[in-house]
Every structure is written in C-alpha cells, then in structure tokens.
Amino acid sequence: MHRVAALALDGLVLLDFGAISQFFGHRHRDPEPENYELVVCTEGGGPVTSACGAAVGGHGDLDVLEQADTVIVPGYGPILEPLPERTASALHAAAERGCRMVSICTGAFALGHAGLLDGRRATTHWAVTADLRRLFPTATVEDNVLYVDDGRLLTSGGVAAGIDLCLHIVRSDFGAEVANKIARRTLVAPHRAGDQAQFVEYGHRPAEPADIDMARLLSWVEERLDRPLSVAEMAGHIGYSTRSFSRRFQAQFGTSPWRWVARQRILRARQLLESSDLTVEQIAARCGFETTVAFRRRFRELVHVSPSDYRRAFRTRSEAS
Structure with missing residues (x-):
C-alpha cells in the first residue's frame, strides 16, 4: 500500500484537492486491488478555509507526513507569503527522508518556500510562473507546460493539468493499463504528455x-x-x-x-x-x-x-x- 499525504493549506483550491481525492483516495466498486491510501493533513489538524470559503478538515496534524511515501500540495491562496515555519520544516523533512514531493497548480510555491525547488525543474499555473521564477531564482521554471517530472519532485500547471499529473503518477507506479482504466472511469484523456502546452485564456487563441x-x-x-x-x-x-x-x-x-x-x-x-x-x-x-x-x-x-x-x-x- 502506497501512502499519499495531501497537505491542505489556507486558500485551498478545491478542484486540485478533488483530483487528488479521486485518483488516490476514491474507493471504487471494481474488484481491482486498492493501490493507494490517502490521508489529509493540516497544520494543527484543524480545518482550513478553501478558496471559495468552505472549510476542509484533515485526518491529522503535520506528523502525518512522516509516514507518507508521496506528499502532494494542492493549489492554495497566499502564495507570495512564506509558509509557517513548522509547515515548511515538515515538507523539507519529508523530502530529506526520500519522499516523493508533488504539487498541483500554485502548490509549487509551498515547495519553493520549503526550499525544495532550489536547482530543480518546476512549473505552475501559467498566470503566476513569473512570480515563481522571481521568488525562487535558483529553480528552472518551465513556462506553459502541463507538468514537470524531475525525479522525486513533480509539479503541474493549473487546474486540469493536475489531473494529467495524477494519471502520470499512477502510470509510473502501476503501469499504463491501470492508469488507462482509471482514466476511462473518470472520463478524461488517458494520457497528455507533460510538455504539452497548458490551456491559456481563450482570448489568447x-x-x-x-x-x-x-x-x-x-x-x-x-x-x-x-x-x-x-x-x-x-x-x-x-x-x-x-x-x-x-x-x-x-x-x-x-x-x-x-x-x-x-x-x-x-x-x-x-x-x-x-x-x-x-x-x-x-x-x-x-x-x-x-x-x-x-x-x-x-x-x-x-x-x-x-x-x-x-x-x-x-x-x-x-x-x-
């Protein structure tokens, strides 16, 4: 069983969180083996306020990260502000332990504030790539791609690109057949390559x-x-x-x-x-x-x-x- 920990931060983007829940936490009725266990954590273990104002609770405090094989940070709101010291330290410790670190959309800023983007390739939503590059100048920020797989560090563009990254992770862990089965069940494209362009504002095409x-x-x-x-x-x-x-x-x-x-x-x-x-x-x-x-x-x-x-x-x- 591969344990996935989702770190929910204030200003949580619910669609990003929903993708994580669907691919790593949803219990299907199919008789295939359950490959992942999803746990959700927050600093202090209490609820956080999502971007739309709804509260989202967790299964536990940051010590959940200590037992994770993969840590995923979905998009969140106050991306320009440093993380609370305890949260940043917990993320850094998970990476040092060899945990696979993943972000969706603006979750990349949390990895950056934890010092995990230094010297690494990363991406985020096209609208804030300039901010990511400015805040973390030692990172190689790739513009307008769906996701970047840099070994134990994986980051994605905004919103629907998180779905593509989640499928990429499933495919890497358990093969194309399992990933395609989940994609068909979820009614999404079975595979979009990471270097494919993000969808930008419709006015741009x-x-x-x-x-x-x-x-x-x-x-x-x-x-x-x-x-x-x-x-x-x-x-x-x-x-x-x-x-x-x-x-x-x-x-x-x-x-x-x-x-x-x-x-x-x-x-x-x-x-x-x-x-x-x-x-x-x-x-x-x-x-x-x-x-x-x-x-x-x-x-x-x-x-x-x-x-x-x-x-x-x-x-x-x-x-x-």
Whole structure:
C-alpha cells in the first residue's frame, strides 16, 4: 500500500484537492486491488478555509507526513507569503527522508518556500510562473507546460493539468493499463504528455465554433494504431478539412495531430510491454511502426529508456510490489 499525504493549506483550491481525492483516495466498486491510501493533513489538524470559503478538515496534524511515501500540495491562496515555519520544516523533512514531493497548480510555491525547488525543474499555473521564477531564482521554471517530472519532485500547471499529473503518477507506479482504466472511469484523456502546452485564456487563441470531439477521435484511432494513419484520415473521420483540423487540434491540445498519434502508439506499446510476452518486434508491428528501429528510437525519445529496459524495470517493480 502506497501512502499519499495531501497537505491542505489556507486558500485551498478545491478542484486540485478533488483530483487528488479521486485518483488516490476514491474507493471504487471494481474488484481491482486498492493501490493507494490517502490521508489529509493540516497544520494543527484543524480545518482550513478553501478558496471559495468552505472549510476542509484533515485526518491529522503535520506528523502525518512522516509516514507518507508521496506528499502532494494542492493549489492554495497566499502564495507570495512564506509558509509557517513548522509547515515548511515538515515538507523539507519529508523530502530529506526520500519522499516523493508533488504539487498541483500554485502548490509549487509551498515547495519553493520549503526550499525544495532550489536547482530543480518546476512549473505552475501559467498566470503566476513569473512570480515563481522571481521568488525562487535558483529553480528552472518551465513556462506553459502541463507538468514537470524531475525525479522525486513533480509539479503541474493549473487546474486540469493536475489531473494529467495524477494519471502520470499512477502510470509510473502501476503501469499504463491501470492508469488507462482509471482514466476511462473518470472520463478524461488517458494520457497528455507533460510538455504539452497548458490551456491559456481563450482570448489568447482564435475563437473556434466548436472544439474537437476527442472521445470520438480517440476511440477511432485506438482501433487503427496497427496501421498507417494520416492527418487527412483523422480529419475526414470527424468531418473537418485537413487544414482546419490541424489548426484546431494544435490550439485545443497544444501539440500536432502527428505527435499526438505517436504518443498513442507508444502508450499502446507500454501496455503490451507490461502485460504480454510479445517480442519487441511484434509490439512494434502492432503499434503501427514500419520498422523495429523506428519503434525503439521513438520509444526511447518519449519514455527515456529502451523497450526492453522498460519491460524489465516494470516487471521488477511489479514483483517487488
């Protein structure tokens, strides 16, 4: 059982907190094993006031962090003010112990005030990245990305980007199959890469009559990942011209259709490496790659290890769990 501790601070952003609760604390009716235990803590153990004024209580005081495997700080309000000394010390001690430290949205400021961003890569909501960079100049603040995985430190952009980071953590811990099952249950996209752009204010991109129906497109693409797929075919399936589809896709998802399909192929490959005994050559063919060399190159580019090393590492981790 992996213990996740959520630290609730005054001005708590409820949507961020809800994502943490859904992915790490929600008890499903499915018969699959429960992989996480979620505990919520506050300084003093009492309730905090959320951004909308509602009170949110915790399971305990900051000593909860001492038993955590992962600590997550959701977004909160007074980001420019230093943390209470006891809270900052508790976060720092958890990191020193080797705990995985995570923030959603403005929660990155809490990690910064605890001294955990020094020399590390991080991100936050696009509207306050300048403040994060100014307050913590030794951090490498990445603009307009969904999330940043810097080893034992993970940070995300605002609001919905926290969902993407939570799914990324589940996928890292328990594999693509488990993460995809949870994504389908939650009715969200199974995977958006961390370097994909955040959604910025609608005034920053041309208005479109309607957004692309991603669920319909994803279902169609998943059935055809073992064959060549062109942008024109995808556009035609949902009734767009190629040019209009490419423009809208880039504006809506922050990446090109071609790159998105490549990531879907690699996601399918990860599932097969985790759950089957197919050879790398067979997996390359089933995921639509013309050659095994091309598959290995793209897999390493996106996952940062070879397919064989990924399979070996995942199965070793699963056996240990």
